[in-house]
Amino acid sequence: MISEVFVTCAVTGGGAAKRPNVPVTPEEIAESAIEAARAGAAVVHLHVRDPETRRGSRDPALYREVVRRIRQSNVDVLLNLTAGMGSSLVLGGGASPLPPAPETDIAGALERLVHVEELRPEICSLDCGSMNLSGESVMVHTSGMVRAMAARVQELGVRPELEVFDTGHLGLVHELIKEGLIDDPPLIQLCMGIPNGAPDDLSTLMALVHRLPPGAIYSAFSIGSMQIPYAALAPLAGANVRVGLEDNLYLSRGRLASNAELVQRAIEILERIGVRVMRPDEVREKLKLKGQS
Numbered sequence: 001m002i003s004e005v006f007v008t009c010a011v012t013g014g015g016a017a018k019r020p021n022v023p024v025t026p027e028e029i030a031e032s033a034i035e036a037a038r039a040g041a042a043v044v045h046l047h048v049r050d051p052e053t054r055r056g057s058r059d060p061a062l063y064r065e066v067v068r069r070i071r072q073s074n075v076d077v078l079l080n081l082t083a084g085m086g087s088s089l090v091l092g093g094g095a096s097p098l099p100p101a102p103e104t105d106i107a108g109a110l111e112r113l114v115h116v117e118e119l120r121p122e123i124c125s126l127d128c129g130s131m132n133l134s135g136e137s138v139m140v141h142t143s144g145m146v147r148a149m150a151a152r153v154q155e156l157g158v159r160p161e162l163e164v165f166d167t168g169h170l171g172l173v174h175e176l177i178k179e180g181l182i183d184d185p186p187l188i189q190l191c192m193g194i195p196n197g198a199p200d201d202l203s204t205l206m207a208l209v210h211r212l213p214p215g216a217i218y219s220a221f222s223i224g225s226m227q228i229p230y231a232a233l234a235p236l237a238g239a240n241v242r243v244g245l246e247d248n249l250y251l252s253r254g255r256l257a258s259n260a261e262l263v264q265r266a267i268e269i270l271e272r273i274g275v276r277v278m279r280p281d282e283v284r285e286k287l288k289l290k291g292q293s
Helices: 026-039 060-072 113-118 144-154 169-178 202-210 225-234 258-270 280-287
Strands: 005-012 042-046 077-083 087-092 123-127 137-139 159-164 185-193 217-222 240-243 249-254
Touching: 005 026, 026 042, 026 060, 026 258, 042 060, 060 077, 060 113, 077 113, 077 280, 087 249, 113 144, 113 280, 123 144, 137 225, 144 169, 159 169, 185 202, 202 217, 217 225, 225 240, 225 258, 240 258
Parallel strands: 005 042, 005 240, 042 077, 077 123, 123 159, 159 185, 185 217, 217 240
Antiparallel strands: 087 137
16 A cells, blocks of 8 residues: 555546536636536546537647636646547448448547647646457557657656556557657556456456566546546555546435545545645645646
């Protein structure tokens, strides 16, 4: 068990926004992130959405507006921008997989980092492997793509948060570190309970923890109803905490949540089990961050 953790709030995600509590416009996303920071989140993990379709987007103008609003607020919080968009391959079906379906969105390494290069957040996410999603949809992150993105992120002075969705993804993490593409300390997110990825049982979580590289700073979360229990479980496994509407919509059965409420609930749990919640300045020092505040 660790005695102090930082809390990340994943504000909106890139999946379908089917519930009214999910922020969609840049103003809504920024305000929800600011509220989460005021509630105690040291880090906000940010996607953006097309305000008309409500679907996830990688439009740099939308990121620019969200980041501008947060930076102009009086709230101190670390910005973690996703670099996962542009990885969606939707095949045509079992009998005729090619050509891909029109909703496919595959972008090159540098194209996926345009907003990171412009806005220079302190952290950006870097998915460390491909994974089947629902139906004919595949999240595509080849080892070559990940290496190219890691190299560019390192040049920009942004700390990658290495997203691990299954045990095999840690193999690439170890390779990136060995090749000098990841600065110390490596920052890793263990993403649990996502269909076709690592299940969120304790045995699988600990198997991942035991394969982490030496000196890694890591968080662990699960989706849906297991998000709040993981706020208590994570520090027992040496991990920091992530909550937010990207992964879970409810505060309790039938009760839609806000991001701030999810952060508040996690912090209440952590304090009750004797775990101190870290401030943003402490997290910057712990992670040796170089990016903008």
